Amino acid sequence: MVSPTPPSAHVQGNCVAQPRLPRAVRMVSLRAGQSDSIRQRPGETIFLKGGEQVKPFPPHPDLQPLTPTCNPPCLAAAMPPGVSPGPEGPSAPAPSGRAGRRAPPPPRRSPGLPEAKRRGRARRLHQEVAELQDGLQHLDLAAEKPVPSGTGLAYDKELTSFHCLWDKSFPECPARLTSIWTKLVEDGLVERCVPVQARLATEEEILLVHSPQFLALMASTADMEEGKLRALSDTYDSVYLHPNSYHCARLAAGTVLAVVDKVLSGELRNGLALIRPPGHHAQRERMEGYCLFNHVAIAARHARERRGLQRVLIVDWDVHHGQGTQFIFEDDPRVSYNTPSVLYFSVHRYDNGAFWPHLPDSDSSAVGRGQGCGFTINLPWNQPGMTDADYISAFLQLLLPVAFEFQPQLVLVAAGFDAAIGDPKGQMLVSPACFAHLTHMLLALAGGKVVLALEGGYNLHSLTEGVSAALGSLLGDPCPPLAGPAAPCPSALQSISKALGIHAQFWPSLQHVEVSALSTEDEGVEEALGETGGVPSPVELPCPEALPSLEAPPPRRPPACTGLVYDERMTQHYNMWDSQHPERPQRVTRALSRLQELGLERRCLRLPPRLATEPELLLCHSPEYVARLRATVGLRPRELHRAGSRYNSVYMCGESFEAACLAAGCVLSAVDAVLAGQVQNAVAVVRPPGHHAEPDAACGFCLFNSVALAARYAQQVAGRPLRVLILDWDIHHGNGIQHIFEEDPSVLYISLHRYDAGAFFPGGPAGGAGQVGRGQGRGYTLNVPWEEPRAGDLEYLPALLRLCLPVAYQFRPELVLVAAGFDAAQGDPLGGCLVTPQGYGTMAWLLATLACGRLILALEGGYNLAATAESLATCVRALLGDPPLAPPPVLALPLSPHPQPSALHALSLASAVHRTYWACLRLHGCTLCCDTAVLVPPLELCSTSAPSWAGHPGTVPEVWVPG
Incomplete structure (x- = not known):
């Protein structure tokens, strides 16, 4: 079945060409029975000249939904003879044998292993694609609408x-x-x-x-x-x-x-x-x-x-x-x-x-x-x-x-x-x-x-x-x-x-779980909370205002607000054995194309890309590891396959080393521009990602840890241990960044990630809430682990507001680095979460209050091309000074979704662990337990008259807990 074609489509030969979409219909001259040998594009219907139709598999997640609901005339003109478009799309006549008898169906070969894997991946993505399309219905994905500009003064x-x-x-x-x-x-x-x-x-x-x-x-x-x-x-x-x-x-x-x-x-x-x-x-x-x-x-x-x-x-x-x-x-x-x-x-x-x-x-x-x-x-x-x-x-x-x-x-x-x-x-x-x-x-x-x-x-x-x-x-x-x-x-x-x-009884976003009600099975939590599970004596961290800091920036932003750095040579890193690997070159090309479509690229200052030098790579990685990656240049495919299989979820090609050096170097170029005051903030559209890379090992598609290198490089440029905040909102825990800085009090690492009790990649206890750092760095690693999928704006924004930003404000960073993976976005095939583009834009906007606006956003994960491109675009708009788009209104607040109970558990656990180190978290919220309490909507609680306790100090209403 082919989707209806919008009026803007045009006919090229025997196919309907849709702008920015793969062709939906294709004519192929092939003998009957050999349709399995055709390489079919996602969402495409193929008609053999003999009349046979190859059934399409579900569309790829980067396909845009087609909005028209009828078949325009140009579609009928593109159909093969005897095929007419119906309400469900074109239908082919049944092939006939001699004497008008229906010919038996031709024998079909079983698809090869690569084809079966590809089709299986596409089917698994179908549900996420539908959710993404539903979630983006209210967005204009064609062009940027003019936003109100100007501040009125009366x-x-x-x-x-x-x-x-x-x-x-x-x-x-x-x-x-x-x-x-x-x-x-x-x-x-x-x-x-x-x-x-x-x-x-x-x-x-x-x-x-x-x-x-x-x-x-x-x-x-x-x-x-x-x-x-x-x-x-x-x-x-x-x-x-x-x-x-x-x-x-x-x-x-x-x-x-x-x-x-x-x-x-x-x-x-x-x-x-x-x-x-x-x-x-x-x-x-x-x-x-x-x-x-x-x-x-x-x-x-x-x-x-x-x-x-x-x-x-x-x-x-x-x-x-x-x-x-x-x-x-x-x-x-x-x-x-x-x-x-x-x-x-x-x-x-x-x-x-x-x-x-x-x-x-x-x-x-x-x-x-x-x-x-x-x-x-x-x-x-x-x-x-x-x-x-x-x-x-x-x-x-x-x-x-x-x-x-x-x-x-x-x-x-x-x-x-x-x-x-x-x-x-x-x-x-x-x-x-x-x-x-x-x-x-x-x-x-x-x-x-x-x-x-x-x-x-x-x-x-x-x-x-x-x-x-x-x-x-x-x-x-x-x-x-x-x-x-x-x-x-x-x-x-x-x-x-x-x-x-x-x-808290009126607003689900204020719900809280008491420490005594929390499970402390995560490794390190018992130690952080004390033997009784309570809050031990506070540990006072160094007072930021007593430390040296950069000079305050000029009172007004630089002439160029946002820098943008990108190099097309990074697309030469690709998987030679799986063209549909999620970490593929189209991730950055699609993202950059979206910025150009919205007119955002021309509003940014293009920064010069460069290769990271070997001394710069050695700021975080061992000489032996750098030498091993350098040695992959010029290897034969079999040797490259062997080199990649040495690590967890890593592939390599002959250009991988150069691409990884470019990715790191582009982020360092952004650091130079921000610290020099050339731009207020910057965005690095780079790949391969980096936050999983360890000092001596590649991991999870990552070769060099670009964000970690940027933090060390910034401190080197400043000539002192600059206070750096790294916020990692990639759906996967950035184990590499955490391990590099876990003993360093000059770098605060905060990660919001899916954990699933240690079963989600990269696995193990490193991403648990009880991991707070070691030695002098104790308290400067803050993990917020989601224990199930489908976390969205309702979970991420409270985590940012009530946990990450309070700690960040107390830390008072002089530079903010964002490991900006967008695989928690709705529709991503790996993350399984529901963060919207507006949610990402809002987080970027709020982070810009820190460090006098010195913020660098470096692309990490994100494997749904459309969702990644749109989410990155909203972040760039926020950094350029455009306030985040308002979300669609809800029909009724009492009926609006509540945060996941497991997410409340994760936030409260992380807060309980870290209030030992951060005074801003020493709150004593309501004693509402998310597993048993039922929030009473305001209109049901007092629908006709004022309650007897309203307006009287010292009298707090009881929260109704059934049973």
Whole structure:
């Protein structure tokens, strides 16, 4: 059966030619009975001129699905005489013998061994191909669509036309805006932004949130004298009024709406609204805390009611709790697909209720009411002096896992900067650079549709620096290095743990398994956890901030953001005995072709490829091993076969040594470009892969360990033990990298891989969670082993957010290397997992917050050509600064898939093992056991009225466990 041919196909002779696809129909002149000798292409139907039809075998995974469902005229024109296309494709007439009798079927020979193996492989791949095609239905695989570009900046001098008439030293003053504008002009950011015209919010827009009575009261203040204004102000908490207050409050709300509309219409990618007065304390019928109208709440309602959005995330990082926004949405009756449409997250100072606004509703036990139950997340700090590490941990452990599960279509940020260093009200120690990191993380959501609206911030120096850093992140500048301690403080961990324990029942991504419930059969786990299976005394690793580091990069990214290195000579390495071997030259040619099709290659700076020299190879490999591989040049096929069979899953040809040297050399070329500041990051499209290669042995298609060589080479170039993070997301454990660095504390190796209790390649205990390194390197090897197939985004993103990135932030790398195998992608014949291209792009985006953006991605595995090419392309887009594509919306969050229980087990086990070494993991999550607990969906838990415990501090709901 032949698949229908799209209208763009054209006829060449007796076949239908499909662009980028093997021919679907072929005419062959052959004697009957000899059809078995024809070399058939995957998915191809062959018609013999005698009328015999050779049955096709299932298509190869790199075939693209054909979308038309009918047979176009050109297909009929290409059919042989007497054959007409039907609804299922062309059908051939039955061959007839003499006198009209049906001729007996010709005898068929059994296929040879190579042909049988090839057909068997194709049949095994059929299911994975179908899954991949289903998973990529929502992607446009033809050409890159124009993505929104430009960062909007809205500002109007009229917003400085009000001030406190009776207190000239009032902290909420016009200088807050004028100093910010001056700073942005000095830093050259204003000229890089797209100006957005400020406008007044209409009365109808304000009434989306506020009551008519409150609007009328505010309008009346425009004609009041100072005495009446002061008297009215005194009836509210921390408010002053000016004759221009009503006008400026309307202008502030309208300015936020103007930016939101530009972003949602696709005219802009993201935006910042510089406004005052602030708004997040304002309630439906009440002004409070310098706030008159609640701009962010109005924008959220506007996006939902007027723009048709179904899910909006509000992130409030002002040091004061935005109780106004919370009260507006905590029992929001508007739901979309049985799910409340607004998720509110606030991280703020609380001091157990002693910090303003002194409300029990500011505690983590306030989770929303009625249908909004579970969609209010409060993270209260109970002491001053919180640092960058505390805020980073809050985002990674709590906000981002929930946000990715919620899948917002717009992110609104109540961007107060009163948690910054030196602010007289917040008394926190957050550096300006931290706001750049937080902003970059949020850009991974909603396809990058993020709008920041200024709230508080009362130290003019830290305010202007913080706004400048956040705007730079919106513009795509690399995240600057963080300041202060690398690990979160115990008080922060306690607050995060409490919030995790409360919200794990609402959000599957926050599920946790207690250490006592874990199996400790993996080798090394008992030793790491202690004899009782608990957590032993902490082992303090060297403090990164006390170590020397590279100079901070320029505040803006280099002219060329992403480098790309590739050499066609690497395709000369091939398997002479099996043309369908999964590690074949088409892996890199298809990947590069996809980058060219999407226009991504021309946006990169092509870096010069080169051969790795012998001294460079000796940085990780033994002289004897290098000599053995060099000796394969010029060997005869039988000798090459013998040389390859010496190792585990390795083949060699006469050009293998040169190709392996090129692969390593290309990655080293990327290291040179990144460390020299020529590019911000780089991608090496190389083969053969390398992460299995040991110091003295090839293994698993790998000859030289390119990523390990890059780490050693970078340290050699720096002239000191540069702190290098290697993240290996190839589906197979990178045993070679682990063994090379297992005693080295300057290299942190993290691997996410399929393990299957040691049965999955490369096999053995080396990939278990209990393998943490040796000697001084103990704690610097972190394995996350999946115990079964089909791990996907639901497993990989929580692993990255709640385990890998917290440890990486505490390690504070100066260079990030990614062993980027894409054999965990959906449809890969070897991995059996379900990671989507968006999942890979999101991981690459989040990793770019580390090491001031110095990141190198080197291709490792990936054996479904289409999936590998598409996944690599999404990573390149992320490194170029295009936010990850938003995933398709789910129909209902309570019905969305949950992470695999075995994956929760693996994450919790790895966390339990490594909290010994990394303070960032010393959380005490909820006591939910994934094997027995049933999560109660928010709408079922409190569908009609607020639960008795909602809003009352100190009372945490019990998690229902049946039986």
